[in-house]
Amino acid sequence: MCNMSVEFAGLSFKNPVITASGTFGSGIEFSEFVDLNRLGGVVTKGVAVTPWEGNPTPRIAETYGGMLNAIGLQNPGMDVFLSRDLPFLENYDTVKIVNVCGKSKEEYIEAVKRLAESSADMLEINISCPNVKEGGIAFGQNPLMVEDITASIKKVAKQPVVMKLSPNVTDITETARAAEAGGADGISLINTLTGMKIDINRKTFALANKTGGLSGPCIKPVAVRMVWQAANAVKIPVIGMGGIASFEDALEFIMAGATLVSVGTANFRNPHVTEEIVEGIEDYLERNNISDIRELIGIVNR
Amino acid sequence: MTGRRKVSAQIRENGPIADGIYSMWLKSDEISATAKAGQFISIYTKDSSRLLPRPISICETDPKEGTVRLVYRVSGEGTRQFSLYGENDTAEILGPLGNGYCLSELNKAAKGRALTVVGGGIGIPPMLGLVKAYRENYPEAEINAVLGYRNSDTFLDEDFKKYSKVFYASDDGSIGIRGNVIDAIRHFGIESGVICACGPKPMLKGIKKYGEETDTVSYVSLEEKMACGIGACLACVCKTKETDSHSMVNNRRVCKDGPVFKSDEIEL
Numbered sequence: 001m002c003n004m005s006v007e008f009a010g011l012s013f014k015n016p017v018i019t020a021s022g023t024f025g026s027g028i029e030f031s032e033f034v035d036l037n038r039l040g041g042v043v044t045k046g047v048a049v050t051p052w053e054g055n056p057t058p059r060i061a062e063t064y065g066g067m068l069n070a071i072g073l074q075n076p077g078m079d080v081f082l083s084r085d086l087p088f089l090e091n092y093d094t095v096k097i098v099n100v101c102g103k104s105k106e107e108y109i110e111a112v113k114r115l116a117e118s119s120a121d122m123l124e125i126n127i128s129c130p131n132v133k134e135g136g137i138a139f140g141q142n143p144l145m146v147e148d149i150t151a152s153i154k155k156v157a158k159q160p161v162v163m164k165l166s167p168n169v170t171d172i173t174e175t176a177r178a179a180e181a182g183g184a185d186g187i188s189l190i191n192t193l194t195g196m197k198i199d200i201n202r203k204t205f206a207l208a209n210k211t212g213g214l215s216g217p218c219i220k221p222v223a224v225r226m227v228w229q230a231a232n233a234v235k236i237p238v239i240g241m242g243g244i245a246s247f248e249d250a251l252e253f254i255m256a257g258a259t260l261v262s263v264g265t266a267n268f269r270n271p272h273v274t275e276e277i278v279e280g281i282e283d284y285l286e287r288n289n290i291s292d293i294r295e296l297i298g299i300v301n302r
Numbered sequence: 303m304t305g306r307r308k309v310s311a312q313i314r315e316n317g318p319i320a321d322g323i324y325s326m327w328l329k330s331d332e333i334s335a336t337a338k339a340g341q342f343i344s345i346y347t348k349d350s351s352r353l354l355p356r357p358i359s360i361c362e363t364d365p366k367e368g369t370v371r372l373v374y375r376v377s378g379e380g381t382r383q384f385s386l387y388g389e390n391d392t393a394e395i396l397g398p399l400g401n402g403y404c405l406s407e408l409n410k411a412a413k414g415r416a417l418t419v420v421g422g423g424i425g426i427p428p429m430l431g432l433v434k435a436y437r438e439n440y441p442e443a444e445i446n447a448v449l450g451y452r453n454s455d456t457f458l459d460e461d462f463k464k465y466s467k468v469f470y471a472s473d474d475g476s477i478g479i480r481g482n483v484i485d486a487i488r489h490f491g492i493e494s495g496v497i498c499a500c501g502p503k504p505m506l507k508g509i510k511k512y513g514e515e516t517d518t519v520s521y522v523s524l525e526e527k528m529a530c531g532i533g534a535c536l537a538c539v540c541k542t543k544e545t546d547s548h549s550m551v552n553n554r555r556v557c558k559d560g561p562v563f564k565s566d567e568i569e570l
Contacts, residue, residue: 022535023530023534023535024534025533025534025535025536028534029530029532029533029534029558030532030534031304032304032305032306032532033304033306033307033308033532034304035304045534045536051549051550051551052551053551053552053553054536054539054551054553057526057527057537057538057539057540058526058527059527059536059537059538059539060354060527060528060529060535060537061527062352062353062354064351065350065351065353066353067353067354067529069529069535069537071535071536071537074536074539074549074551074553076548076549076550076551077550080550216353217350217353245350265353265529266353267530267534268353268354268355268529268530268531268535269346269350269353269354269355270308271308271396271530271532272307272308
């Protein structure tokens with residue numbers, strides 16, 4: 001039996017496969033299709049202090065090998081999240097990672113404070129959503145703001161803090177280093193790439209929000225490159241994501257330097273995909289006589 | 303809890319029944335045995351460059367054969383690929399999904415008066431399963447079907463006639479009255495205790511308004527762009543009158559809380 005477990009920010013994960021925020025809810029719906037106990041962790045859909053309505057529909061559009069979304073971080077707010085979603089995940093043996101969003105620094109801090117006494121094991125801070133007017137990406141594209149908000153959150157957070165970075169920047173290493181300088185315990189990337197689709201029959205934007213975040217297999221090469229660049233720029237561990245749909249994809253990210261991998265859009269094509277990726281990595285290790293998954297993290301640099 | 307699976311289903315029949323409209327029978331004992339009228343299935347293309355499932359409403363089931371029928375319009379590359387599937391091909395499917403109609407609730411709402419189903423274009427197929435199930439449960443019930451087509455190139459209407467009276471409306475007047483389904487309801491003087499409708503949004507708005515004006519309970523089946531199809535991604539929401547207890551905002555999930563809604567609970 002090969003070792004599949006990894007350490008990340010002082011937490012132990014039974015395997016490196018976790019979900020990507022916004023694609024998996026809080027696991028309630030997917031638990032009919034996936035044994036959540038098989039996953040390294042579940043990353044919940046972004047939650048804010050108060051409920052958010054999100055954007056008008058259509059909120060998604062399919063593109064070649066991917067999709068655009070502009071959900072707009074609809075969420076039920078912290079009260080319901082703490083009384084319904086998080087207790088649901090407590091029934092499973094998996095690491096609970098809560099994705100946090102806000103429209104201002106104060107809102108992020110308030111949300112992180114509300115989570116302090118909760119059963120959340122780790123926080124992922126969404127400073128990279130391209131689909132909301134306030135907060136989101138506005139914080140994630142400026143290294144100074146990334147460092148500032150990271151430091152402010154770290155002051156109040158009781159759990160390890162992972163900053164989720166935007167690929168919509170000129171140099172990913174700048175925002176990665178800024179998160180590290182602010183005291184982040186880890187970084188996760190990439191969030192979606194801002195894109196657009198025009199519906200030529202309706203002669204207008206396919207999404208009500210005009211622009212949306214591109215995800216899916218089509219973004220994977222960009223994501224692998226950025227994860228590799230970021231992992232080489234910082235000493236804190238990295239969660240890699242962007243178009244992972246198979247165990248082979250997951251291994252690319254791990255070899256590029258990611259300790260954990262998030263699976264997102266692929267859940268829509270195959271609701272069982274996360275478990276299948278865990279099994280696929282186990283088989284790969286077995287077949288290749290690799291006794292420990294940790295040997296593969298960042299192996300391309302060795 | 304865990305245990306629901308996406309499955310590979312064998313195709314028993316697949317072919318055109320009108321211009322651009324196809325009928326597909328799939329073998330799935332589970333879906334055939336459990337599906338309710340108004341539910342849908344997610345069907346996936348073989349080509350993963352089209353990665354999202356296509357949500358298609360269940361037209362009818364044949365529990366004896368363990369089969370389920372989808373009637374769909376070829377409207378893009380995904381459905382074009384489905385239209386090429388032959389007998390003994392397989393399709394990846396997930397379902398049944400969504401809430402579907404509760405027959406006893408409809409019967410109660412009808413208060414001994416007629417059930418009228420209204421279908422517009424590709425909204426017609428799920429109404430067939432509904433009239434069929436309602437007829438089986440309530441053999442004496444009065445059932446009307448008001449079907450709106452573009453022209454006389456109709457589909458499924460002969461199937462409806464086995465279970466209900468059929469009234470036609472068409473855009474060009476080549477069959478039934480020239481006009482929309484609301485015009486047909488008025489023209490033919492159709493009286494109903496409860497109305498169930500599926501079709502384009504302007505038609506559903508019309509039905510909601512008609513229901514309010516005539517004090518008739520109405521239900522609508524909504525369509526929206528979906529990603530996961532199981533209630534997790536929040537892509538396919540509709541607006542609600544009251545704050546929804548799940549979302550805590552005025553949104554409900556079409557795929558999970560619907561696609562069938564009582565029309566006084568939602569904003570169209």
